[in-house]
Amino acid sequence: MLDGKVALVTGATSGIGREVAVQLARAGATVHGLGRNTTRLAGLETDGVTPHAIDLTKTAQVEALDAIGALDILVHSAGVCTLGPIAEAPIEDLETNFAINLRAPVLLTRVLLPKITAARGDIVFVNSGAGLNANPGWGHYAASKFGLKAIADSLRHEVKPKGVRVLTVYPGRTATPMQEAVRQMEGAPYEPEKYIDPADVASAIVHAVGLPRTADVIDLNIRTGPG
């Protein structure tokens, strides 16, 4: 389905991003997978994904990705999530959420946009239900994801006339290490069987980018199912 396409996926060492990278490779794409964890990066190779050790908070490392060559599909999945009420959460948490969830995808998009435009390709932002609704205790993370929604919506208008599609995915609770950490912060049990399977988020993304270019899926709001 994606034979001949080249994709780059951030957050490819874990959770949703890993599933997206592996499923894109299975669909025939050449896939570059980004992350920091060297052990999990090495594991990507067995699934046909080329690993790149990149800290997305380091501007020079992100800018160096300009060297990767042609690119059709860019998927932003890397993210962090901290919880805490506005009155109590350290201001550094706000900065961390903004650095990884908002600044990094904007910078990486700027670096790679000429390639995606040349290919009339696809950009995918993995956002969150928290990018549409800000619940108590979720302010810092939600602010970064609301910002990411604004970037994606604005970018879509800018690049659609050039043939580029921009998709935002808003998953609910998904069974990944991030969700396990979230449940710990909430003081609640981690029950992966009740959450969305990251493979299902990935398959929705792979299906959307594989659609003929007469179709443009702009938002995917994926909630936990009724069970």
Ligand SMILES: NC(=O)c1ccc[n+]([C@@H]2O[C@H](COP(=O)([O-])OP(=O)(O)OC[C@H]3O[C@@H](n4cnc5c(N)ncnc54)[C@H](OP(=O)(O)O)[C@@H]3O)[C@@H](O)[C@H]2O)c1
């Ligand atoms: N899980 C959920 O319930 C859920 C729900 C809604 C939205 N989301 C969103 O979905 C996306 C993926 O989340 P996930 O649940 O799959 O999370 P995850 O399993 O915790 O994976 C996070 C990924 O982000 C990468 N990352 C974090 N900081 C980085 C940095 N500074 N530089 C480079 N890579 C960095 C990690 O790479 P290393 O570990 O190798 O550094 C890892 O691959 C995130 O944007 C998240 O906000 C998740």
